[in-house]
Amino acid sequence: MELREREKEATHRRELELLRETHRQALELEKAKQQNPANPNNPSPIMIPQHKKFPTYKAGDDTEAFLENFERACLGYSISEDQYTVELRPLLSGPLAEVAAEMPKEKMNDHKLFQTKARYRMGITPEHAGQRFRALKWKPDVSFPRHAYHIAKNYEAWISGTKVNNLDKLHHLIQMEQFLDGVPEEIEKYILDGKPKTVMEAREIGAKWMEVAEKKKPTVKGSEYPRGHHRQ
Structure with a gap:
């Protein structure tokens, strides 16, 4: 009986040691994967770039609505603001394309500067935006969301254009x-x-x-x- 008990204890100890060794090896393998670059013989799955859909601008379109929809699309795709103009440039035509082409090369990706110049080109000066902001009044044929949108956009164009900070x-x-x-x-x-x-x-x-x-x-x-x- 004593011999059998000793044999059981020895077997149990060996099993515990085997489990500890297996666990140690697994930890070392995981650590090695984190420290070393991916194995070229076992490459990571290829990530296919997401196809982005943006609004396009044509001469005669509502400039403010276009810029607003474009910014919302960028936010949806988690695009950083310093890349806004990079994404925007291929979408432009007419006077807004001219504004983008006239941007100084050292500031060609400054989206805030582009917005200011685009608004001036389209006659949306801070003064005009301020006048429209004051003149806006709700009408029965205008929905409240649309009325609020125009209030907010004209106020923003007025304040940002006059550099009030x-x-x-x-x-x-x-x-x-x-x-x-x-x-x-x-x-x-x-x-x-x-x-x-x-x-x-x-x-x-x-x-x-x-x-x-x-x-x-x-x-x-x-x-x-x-x-x-x-x-x-």
């Missing part, structure tokens, strides 16, 4: 827009050329324009014309 600049932008609302274009240009930093500075520039304009008004002396005589 802090709260003080945003305050100044909104106050200046309201201050210049209804001001004739000639006077507005005169005020903006003065580069006012606050609406109070804009007030002084506007007052100066009015003062100069008053001095330039022609004066007519009553003694120059006899009574009953009118200028022809």
Whole structure:
């Protein structure tokens, strides 16, 4: 009985040692796979590039809608922003293709710069975007999602185009827009050329324009014309 018990214990120990050795070898093999490059005789499966589908642009299309749909496609394909213009360029035609061709080579993949230049080329200036943002009003034939989309896009084009990047600049932008609302274009240009930093500075520039304009008004002396005589 004692002999049989000893033989069982010896067999059990050998089995445990065999299991430990097998486990050790498996760990070493896994470690070697992680440290060494793939075996050329057993290559990894070939990954077939995913075929990407993007919206294409034709002259006359809605520029803002096209750029928005393109960016959404890039996000869906997990494309980094520095590769946006690389993917975008083959999709363009007409004026937007010209904008891409005119980009400086050192900044040809700057997507934000392309957007700014494209908007200017298509007449979507920050000023125009701001005017459209203020003028947008909901109509019964416009869905609320579409109304919200146009509100957000015009606001974004307005703010990003004017390079507003802090709260003080945003305050100044909104106050200046309201201050210049209804001001004739000639006077507005005169005020903006003065580069006012606050609406109070804009007030002084506007007052100066009015003062100069008053001095330039022609004066007519009553003694120059006899009574009953009118200028022809």
